Amino acid sequence: MEIRPARDTDAPTVTALLTELGYPDNNEADVRRRLERWARHPEGAALVAVSDDGVIGVVAVVAIPLLEKEGSGGRIVALVVDETQRGTGVGRELVAAAEAEAQRWGCNFMEVTSSRHRTGAHAFYRARGYEDRCEKSARFVRQLTV
Template sequence: MGDLAIRPSAEDDIPALVAMLADDPLGAQRESPDDMSPYLTAFERLTADPNQHLVVAVRDDRVVGTLQLTIVPGLSRRGSTRSIIEGVRVHADERGSGLGTQLIEWAIDESRRQGCQLVQLTSDKTRTDAHRFYERLGFSASHTGFKLQL
């Protein structure tokens, strides 16, 4: 395998990112790879916000992974800043290669660099393999999450 680079995403990466987001049973229900316009609009919002970091992992000039890291300043926990990891995806060809670990380690390192005291993430209840993966990396299932569809 070639060298891996983790870099900020570019507009040209969006089709590959959407394809990875759609490449599982949950994503196939939520994503619409036939229409890039909502993703391009979201990309513009993300790149305009300095607290948003949408990154890609690239190997041999091919996007093979992604995640979004959000930096959230707050008052709780004595004014702590936290980060939230979302949208972690690894291309099917790269699963089991250690790429997911490298992406999460990048996010943890960037969170430290940004002065965060806590890194958090959520994972759908059905993604039991992902839960074991995050626990192996030191995350604990400490809270119950709630969502309200709007």
């Protein structure tokens, strides 16, 4: 297995992976455009895991500069492994690659959000050393019109 930056030609498989993650309303053209944008991001990366069968997983990570203290934090904004490959170490390798990128950008910590119904994902992150901090803060979201 190889982990490399995602290419716009990975859009068909990444679109299918996003559907597995629970986001079925994506089309290949939109995903291709987003992958091209990620490729240009100076402190962000979309990485894919590739095996002999092609792309089997994707992770997107970004550095967020902090104002309240020195440094930046890394955030995994998406992670999904093909359902036939789960439990084989692909997710672990993608997270390690995302963490390495964040460290390269000078991030002091990593964070990830995960819907409460994704209990398997929560166990996966805990096994990687991530702590559930929801009791210490809340997440508020507001849609913006563009």
